[in-house]
Amino acid sequence: MSAIRIPVPAVSFTPPVYVCRRATRPFTLDGNLDKPFWEDAQFTDLFQDIEGSHMPAPRFHTRAKILWDDEYLYFGAKLEGDEIWGHVTERDAVIFYDNDFEIFIDPDSDTQQYYEFEMNVLNTVWDLFLPIAYRDGGSALNGYDIHGLRTAVHVDGAVNDPSSNNRSWSVEVVIPFAALTECLQDKRPPKDGEYYRVNFSRVQWKVDLVNGAWQKRTNPATGNPLPEDNWVWAPTGVINIHYPELWGFVFFADSDKEDSAYIIPENERRKWELRKIYYAQQIYCDLNGVYCADKDTLKATLRQHAPNDFNTGWEVPGLLIETTSHSFELSCDAAEEGARIVLSGNGKVWIA
Numbered sequence: 001m002s003a004i005r006i007p008v009p010a011v012s013f014t015p016p017v018y019v020c021r022r023a024t025r026p027f028t029l030d031g032n033l034d035k036p037f038w039e040d041a042q043f044t045d046l047f048q049d050i051e052g053s054h055m056p057a058p059r060f061h062t063r064a065k066i067l068w069d070d071e072y073l074y075f076g077a078k079l080e081g082d083e084i085w086g087h088v089t090e091r092d093a094v095i096f097y098d099n100d101f102e103i104f105i106d107p108d109s110d111t112q113q114y115y116e117f118e119m120n121v122l123n124t125v126w127d128l129f130l131p132i133a134y135r136d137g138g139s140a141l142n143g144y145d146i147h148g149l150r151t152a153v154h155v156d157g158a159v160n161d162p163s164s165n166n167r168s169w170s171v172e173v174v175i176p177f178a179a180l181t182e183c184l185q186d187k188r189p190p191k192d193g194e195y196y197r198v199n200f201s202r203v204q205w206k207v208d209l210v211n212g213a214w215q216k217r218t219n220p221a222t223g224n225p226l227p228e229d230n231w232v233w234a235p236t237g238v239i240n241i242h243y244p245e246l247w248g249f250v251f252f253a254d255s256d257k258e259d260s261a262y263i264i265p266e267n268e269r270r271k272w273e274l275r276k277i278y279y280a281q282q283i284y285c286d287l288n289g290v291y292c293a294d295k296d297t298l299k300a301t302l303r304q305h306a307p308n309d310f311n312t313g314w315e316v317p318g319l320l321i322e323t324t325s326h327s328f329e330l331s332c333d334a335a336e337e338g339a340r341i342v343l344s345g346n347g348k349v350w351i352a
Contacts, residue, residue: 006135006282008306009237009246011052013272016234016248018044018198019259023067023074031123031154033065033076033170041065041076044248047202050230050239058231062202068252070189073180075173077101077200082166083207084157085214086121092142095119095126096228101171102201104247105180107190109197109268111244112138112348113183117146121169123153133242136347148176162209192254193262199247200233245275245349266335267351273316274330274343279306281328281345291323291345 025037043063049055060081067074079101086098095118096102106114116128127146132138151173157166177189180196190196205228206217216225230239234248251262280298283305285291292298295314298321302310318333318340327345334341334351343349 004283004286004305006279007238007240008279008283008302008310009243011235011237011246013246013269015197015246015264016045017259017262017264018042018066018248018250019253019262020066020068020250021253023069027074027174029150029152029172029174031152031170031172033078033154033172037074038065038067038076041067043078044200044233047200047231047233048235050201050232050235050241052235052237058202058204058229060204060231062200062231064200064233066198066250068190071176071178073175073177075103075175076170077202078168078170079202080168081204082157082162083204083214084121084155084166084169085160085207086124087160088120088124089122091124092126093124095124096203098122098203099205100203102203102241103173104199104201104241104244105175106197106244106247107180108184108350109195109244109271110348110350112136112346114197114244115146115180116140117149117173117175119151119153119171119173121153121155121159123151125149125151130242133244133347135240135242146175146179148174148179150174160213162212162214190252192252195249195251195262197244197247198233198250199236199241199244201241202231204229204231245272267341270316270332270334270341271343271349273314274332274341274349276302276310276314277321277330278343278345278347279310281330290325291328293321293323293328295319295321 027037047062062079064077088098098120100118100120103117114130118126129141129144154170156168158164181187206226207214236243236246280302284301316332320331322329330343331340340352
């Protein structure tokens with residue numbers, strides 16, 4: 001039996017929703033969230049383990065906030081805990097070798113052409129652009145820079161000093177919409193009621209205090225560091241955050257409507273039903289060397305290799321499964337009359 005290349009996430013489609021309100025107060029960049037600018041923004045729920053709520057709760061609390069105006073998207077996050085350390089100082093180095101905070105943004109929910117941002121407690125940053133997700137054969141553009149990016153860190157304690165009364169560190173990240181809209185059809189900032197797909201991640205290494213300094217805990221048998229913890233806003237059900245179809249929904253609010261007015265659209269539910277078939281196609285091809293056009297066969301394949309509710313649903317209007325010797329395309333009716341939702345074999349999903 002061939003290896004399964006794309007793991008099926010062990011979570012249901014229950015992405016969190018965040019209503020991003022307009023910024024109404026002056027902004028001063030200093031990394032501190034305890035100021036009037038952030039009073040209009042609610043915190044997200046506490047981050048969970050990336051694999052889901054069935055895993056142990058993170059040992060430190062992490063939450064984020066978001067605001068927006070005509071030009072910028074503002075992120076703030078508070079990372080609690082006394083293990084405050086960092087060593088990476090070169091921009092675009094691998095930041096997650098330190099503890100870090102990460103932001104992922106897919107502005108049009110097509111699961112491609114999305115942005116990744118990472119920073120550590122030293123305010124060292126790493127910004128990336130993903131034309132195609134890794135699991136679909138893509139690679140990141142490491143030379144991409146977010147033009148106009150501004151960041152700051154505030155530390156309640158001291159960096160690399162375990163003897164200090166360390167409590168938390170917080171970050172502020174300001175990203176111009178102009179840096180996020182280049183791949184959008186109309187290249188404009190969002191309007192009231194529109195949404196981006198977003199996720200946040202905190203990497204936290206297991207450490208021991210050795211000779212007055214934090215050191216990564218190692219496996220006694222190999223001497224290698226133990227795997228890092230990955231705590232996220234929207235769990236992906238697999239130790240891989242690059243599953244944009246499971247990221248949270250950030251709705252942009254430019255009115256006094258209640259948060260309950262912003263709900264995940266029907267088209268996104270239908271995208272998820274197509275995504276189940278996408279997972280099944282990938283597994284079927286790994287096992288058999290070809291793709292399959294029969295829904296029942298694909299469903300039986302997924303039943304053997306996927307957890308929880310992946311064998312329920314699949315009932316979308318106008319489902320069409322098309323295959324060739326080397327690819328496939330899935331489509332169904334969109335909620336809008338005359339439109340179709342299309343999911344290609346390379347993972348991209350859109351409304352035609």
